[in-house]
Amino acid sequence: MSDDATAKPSKPASPSRRSFLTGVGITAAGVVGAGMAIRQGKEEPSAEELSTPRAASVSDLTLQVNGKSVNVSAPDHRSLLLVLREDLGLTGTKKGCNLGECGACTVLEDGRPIYACLQLAKDAVGKQITTIEGLETDGRLHPLQQAFIDHAGSQCGFCSPAMIMSGAALLLEHPRPTPEQVRMAISGVVCRCGNYPHEVAAILAAAGASAAPTGERPVFPLAAGRNKPYPRSDVDPPVEIHRDAASQAIAALQRSPRPLDGYAKATGRARYAGDIGFHPDDPFRQPLFAKAVRSPHAHASVVSIDDRKARALSGVRAIATYRDVKAAMRGHRTFLSERARFAGEAIAVVAADTQDLAQQALDLVHVEWDVRQVFPDIEENLKRDNREIHADGSVCGFGGPQPADVPTWEARVGNIEAGFAEADVIVEGRYVTSRQVTLPIETHVCTAMWKGEDLHVWDSQQSVFAARTVLASTLGMPEERVHVYADYVGGGFGGKCLDYPDEDLYQLYAAILAKQTGRPVRFEYTLNEEMASGDSRHPFIFETRWGLKKDGTITAQYWKVLADTGGYASSGPAVVLIACLRLVGSYRTPNYTVEAYGVYSSNQVGGEFRGFGGLQATVAQELHVDKVAHELGINPLEFRLKNTKRAGDLINNDIPYGAADIDATVRRAAERIGWDRWQPPSAKTSLKRRGLGMMQGPMPSGREASDGLVWIDRNGTVHLRLGTGNLGNLAHTGMAVVVSEVLGVPVDEMRVTWAYTDRDAWTFTTDSSRSVPCDGKAAYNAAKDCQRQLLALGAKHLGTPEAQLEVRGGMVSRRGGSGGVDFRTLARLAPPRTDFRPFWEPVDQNPWLDQNTGKTDPTPDMVVTEATLAAAKRLLAEGGIVGLGRYVYDLSTNAWGSCFAEVDVDMTTGQVEVLRLVVAHDIGRVLYPAGAESQIHGGAMQGLGYAMTEHLVLDPHSRIAVNASYYEYRPPTSLDYPEMVPILIEAPSRSGPFGAKGLGESPIFGPAPAIGNAILNATGVLIPQIPYSWDRVHDALKAAGKLVTAEART
Amino acid sequence: MNLQIDEPRPFKLVSPASVEEAVGLWHEHRGEAMYLAGGGDVLDMVKRQLARPTVLLDLKRIAALRGVTANITAPQPSVTLGSLTTLRELAEDENVRRYLPALATAASRVATPQIRNVGTLGGNLLQENRCPYFRGPWDCYRHGGMHCYAYHGFHREHAIFAGDRCYVVSPSDLAPVIVAGNALVHVHGRKGPRTIDAEELFVPASKNLMRMHCLDEGEVLTAVEFRVREAPQPRHLAPHDLGIRGTVSPLPVDKRFPSVFIKFAMRNSFDFALASVAVFLDRDGRRVNRCRIALGAVAATPYRAFDAERVVAGNLLSSEVIHEAGRAAVRGAEPLALNAYKVGLVQKLVTEALQELSA
Secondary structure (H helix, E strand, O other): OOOOOOOOOOOOOOOOHHHHOOOOOOOOOOOOOOOOOEOOOOOOOOHHHHHOOOOOOEEEEEEEEOOEEEEEEEEOOOEHHHHHHHHOOOOOOOOOOOOOOOOOOEEEEOOEEEEHHHOEHHHHOOOEEEOHHHOOEOOEOOHHHHHHHHOOOOOOOOOHHHHHHHHHHHHHHOOOOOHHHHHHHOOOOOOOOOOHHHHHHHHHHHOOOOOOOOOOOOOOOOOHHHHOOOOOOOOOOOOEEEOOHHHHHOHHHHOOOOOOOHHHHHHOOOOEHHHOOOOOOOOOOOOEEEEEEEOOOOOEEEEEEEOHHHHHOOOEEEEEEHHHOOHHHOOOHHHOOOEEOOOOOEEEEEEEOOHHHHHHHHHHOEEEEEEOOOOOOHHHHHHOOOOOOOOOOOEEEOOEEEOOOOOOEEEEEOOHHHHHHOOOEEEEEEEEOOOOOOOOOOOOEEEEEEEOOEEEEEEOOOOHHHHHHHHHHHHOOOHHHEEEEOOEOOOOOOOOOOOOOOOOOHHHHHHHHHHHHOOOEEEEOOHHHHHHHOOEEOOEEEEEEEEEOOOOOEEEEEEEEEEEEEOOOOOHHHHHHHHHHHHHHOEOOOEEEEEEEEEEOOOOOEEOOOOOOHHHHHHHHHHHHHHHHHHHOOOHHHHHHHHEOOOOOEOOOOOEOOOOOHHHHHHHHHHHHOHHHOOOHHHOOOOEEEEEEEEEEEEOOOOOEEEEEEEEOOOOOEEEEEOOOOOOOOHHHHHHHHHHHHHOOOHHHOEEEEOEOOOOOOEOOOOOOOHHHHHHHHHHHHHHHHHHHHHHHHHHHHOOOHHHEEEEOOEEEEOOOOOOEEHHHHHHHOOOOOOOOOEOOHHHOOOEEOOOOOOEEOOOOOOOOHHHHHHHHHHHHOOOEEEEEEEEOOOOOOEEEEEEEEEEEEOOOOOEEEEEEEEEEEOOOOOOHHHHHHHHHHHHHHHHHHHHOOOOOEOOOOOOEOOOOHHHHOOOOOOOOOEEEEEEEOOOOOOOHHHOOOOOOHHHOOHHHHHHHHHHHHHOOOOOEOOOOHHHHHHHHHHOOOOOOOOOOO | OOOOOOOOOOOEEEOOOOHHHHHHHHHHOOOOEEEEOOOOOHHHHHHOOOOOOOEEEEOOOOHHHOOEEEEOOOOOOEEEEEOOOEHHHHHHOHHHHHHOHHHHHHHHOOOOHHHHHHOEHHHHHHOOOOOHHHHOOEOOHHHOOOOOOOOOOOOOOOOOOOOEOEOOOOOOOOHHHHHHOOOEEEEEEOOEEEEEEHHHHEOOOOOOOOOOEOOOOOOEEEEEEEEOOOOOOOOOOEOOEOOOOOOOOOOOHHHHOOEEEEEEOOOOOOOOOOEEEEEEEEEEOOEEEEEEEEEEOOOOOOEEOHHHHHHHOOOEOOHHHHHHHHHHHOOOOOOOOOOOHHHHHHHHHHHHHHHHHHO
16 A cells, blocks of 8 residues: 555546555554554655655746846746746745645735745746835835835735735726735635734725725625625724823824834845745745645654664765654654654754755655554543553643643632632633644744854744853753844744744754754754644633622632643643733632643644633633623623722732723723623524624733833944844834833834844743833833933033933933933943843832742842843943833733624524624723724634634644645634724733733733623523634534424424 | 745746647746746735745736637537736626626626726636645644644634544635536646636646646636536536437526536625635436536635535425535534534525525
8 A cells, every 4th residue: 555656557547646645554553542554654765765865856947027027047846936036035924834724925916916835937938026015106005005104914924915916906806906806815815813903904005995885896706705794894992092191291102103114014135034945035045945844743752763774875964853853852743853742743853955955865764663552531531540652640730741740830818618619609610721823824844043142033033032041051052142033023922932942943053954964054843743743822712610609709610620731731830821811910809729730742832822722711611600690690891890909909819900991891882882782691582693792801012021122323323122022012112102202202213123032122921912001111211321321411511400401302402491312322432331230110120920930029120131231232332322121021921911802693594793802901091092902803803713713633643733824724814803892991000011901912912702701691501612613603503403404493 | 934935035027828828838947937827826925925936917908818709600609718917807798797697796896996806717717726834834744744734723614514634625716617517627737728617627636736727737727617507418427417418498598507616705896716616517307407506615625515515406496405504504503612503604605605506
């Protein structure tokens, strides 16, 4: 069965592809479990292929690109995408899935959009190809590009060129399109940031189209569209902002800035990690291409690896296996261990001259496996303390594997037995959450290069400083010898944070291979690797029991929490912790117990993802709240407002919540959805039933410490150096607004840089909704530090006491007076700084938990880190004024949020239509309205996916992901989102910049529980598991006897 | 595991100028060559190295394979569609929209604007199934194995009709239309041209597990011909399918032979159908003489809903008839553990399609 299928025509008489499906066979030496046979996806190579690559047929092509004839020599099998990007350096066209599933590579061929990844370059001869680089005429932007800048059309920006090209093609045919036509036109491009409403608005604006539909027929008839409420013919409603009085006094908030990176993203000039290496001005050219040999088994150990044939293939430059790394590291997944604990784990890595050769070399690495039993069931693994995966225990703890009788985290407050004893009603529930993947359009990609003893890494990385720390420690190098660059990141959502040493350290593979070869080495995930072997959101199982009085008072809560951390711990313990804090921190309960376990399994590794445990807990808790309210016969809104924790209540018996306007956040959203229409399910009898559902609760708003660095150079220009990763969160613009306010310099006139370890201020990992509240506050303090120095210098220069001066409009002036002295003059007068203590105020010094010692320091040292200090000293050498700031997160800071959903459920089929989502967030201070609005759209879009479609399905036997593609995983497209109503509330925090709190993760929390509760409200049936896929809702209605069957329906 | 593969093994791209040349080249490179049309499926499979041809024969440069020819005024009116006609061309063609609205709708509902700009009629009809086990590293029946991994694993989108060891579904949106429309499929092989009924193009699992369609090796699908009104003496005399009577009708052709297509997919873009239905009617006034209903994505082939057709034929499209037909359409369905929802979905789609035709 494992014969070479190409050498021997197969039996069926099909004309084409059947003959070429790869040979079938099992190269595993060991026993294959449970009646399972895995094809290795590779055939035994023919003798000639062992030493020589299959010859490519190369032609000299003349392509018409952006109105010019271009000569290029390319093999027949090379896609137009690779020729444009790698041969012609036109990297504005992005490579996403590379398989026609995401749309990021959209270009125009004779004026019509096509996927460049599914077009062969040779096939494009004679066609007019237009890329994003070809839209500008005489240095002037296309109106669409300008509109994308003006309307914050980009979040991460990775799909923006494709969106703009799709829009350009539409405008060629329909100069004044309707919103529906625009949604149709961009429906071939997935925006994982979920910025569709802004993209639609930008295209409509560029067309100068009125908001009202013109009645023109749609571009394509939408026969199935009528089965769903989408696509809608109207435009998306604008964000509703409730400013508090103090906002009026903040001058910078009265302006509406453009996104800092809008120009780079709308023109294709933004260089993402995968774009570097193909332009004349890049720091390196012609990298080697690396690929990983991955385990086809979910649990197996390597008996032997024979890589001799691969090494013999000409063009293969290096191969690394576990033998090439230190023994101490072998327990970690990341160091190519000789053990595979999930399907897809990397076992060996190969670097070759081309991607074709690297792929071919994979087939020539022969791995002999000892296949072991798989253990996919976390409840079973916990019950019998399964030590087969990790010998020290079945539970992941903060200090490593631990036995099943030691929870990862637990809390026991009050007297739980007494609490249940005094209850009138006991309500139990069991909730199961799904395996969502981050699925950034830009897959993980990096290039590593050594310059002497220094490692340089260009990475698609959310968090350059965390990545540097992990890489330095795993390589045993000093941190300052590792340099990480991440200008632009094509979507992160948590999945591109390298901050645990047992993540898939592809940067490390590239570094090892680069060291071996002395060449830059590029490692890029394929879409399938990204989805099937990357990290995914931890699936959880929650079992709970609540005691309640008849009036709705909660007397006791018991929670047993299991999280599937997969083969390795990674972020597992921290995810469990955040989930539990959410459970105990939401509703006032005198007696509660939580026992939580992160459990090892043979499944894909659980990882970091927007929401980070808190989301899973919110789904369970908010569904249970509705179940409780349903059983007590209380309106779920009133039940929540009666029991919710509020400012001053303790989060978990220790830290009190800070200010939040919960009533406004909940009630304003309730008004917008029309909650007064709420009726219990018993009132509904039609075939199609309408339901309303909601959630509310505290939202993440940061953690840990940040440094701030602001420099006023000798020309008086203000530079803001942010360590924050630019993963498309638009927070950088908000932070620039903060500095703009302090120094009185417009955002447009500042120079803002980010995410390069040698240049920008150190900050903790860019995660946990911390950019604006933490990095923003550190930047505020750094600006204040500049202000302080400016005033001192100004006083000297003007001969006026400091108290009578102010910083305003790029000048130091007398209060209320005119004139003064400009920054340029003062920057040139400034003496070199010798004291590097940062500026901070008492609210910025908060208790800090040292993760190494586990101890909390109530008054941590307020000094900047070595990295920031080094960057500051480099700047001082150039002169000017350097401002330093420091902030340590105040644990009582919490944003607040609510989400309301309206759905229709077809009782004959179980089909759920989400009609409307209202999402309200108290974020303290709205610094950048367009950015905040787009975060709400995007978070709610991902939350919608989490609720309705997204779940990485693992085959029950082999534990290999079966839907690792956009087609079967199904992130929402521009035709798949309902009306979304964003609402922003301002209730300032104690220590955030101008009171700002976090928002990055928050909007993803609401849709899944709110939609689930709306389904309960429509049907009376609680679906205790997400996603609410059609089959699941159908089967639940049927089991409850609520499905209207074929016979009954007429 | 071939997770890491997303670029093809090197191959040579050859562009023959005629069908004869293409067929000749195929046989010259027998066992090594594949035909390339729009590339949506073939390039995907080649890039994942599910197929490793050394030669791709690009059919796009063969002008004869492209375009829509309407011959409405002839004694036997027909619309003939070249197999390399793009989906977008089908969706926008005035004759297709008028005489074959189901086809125009189906073409406009495939995937995305980008795919419709390059995807072709022939490629859509002949595409391989989408079962993730078939496309993944599993040694299933269709790869010569002895196990259906989907049956024992994840099969939410699999067949509810005519499953036989294998439960893949026909993914094509155009396939149910050509079956419901009783079209003729023209193919060209080494022995020259031949014509087959649309229904015969597709191979059920019970007949052959290894293939989705019946074309011989090296044959090229050249055109699909819809007889807008059939010949009085049907060429193909199956008992259930006597063709459409040659009676004189006061209705114009496009009103007398209306058609409709409805697809349901989880997303409104990109996705393959969870289920689809195509219905073609022959009617005088409101009374239906004949009716053909084909379901997509519920069996390995476009699945004729014979029971529903019989309910409709000879009747007025009343609410009772329509609902009775909807119920009849799912008679005999055998859902698997995870796809029972498809039964209600099919019933709903058939009902809606008939309601649309009765309006």
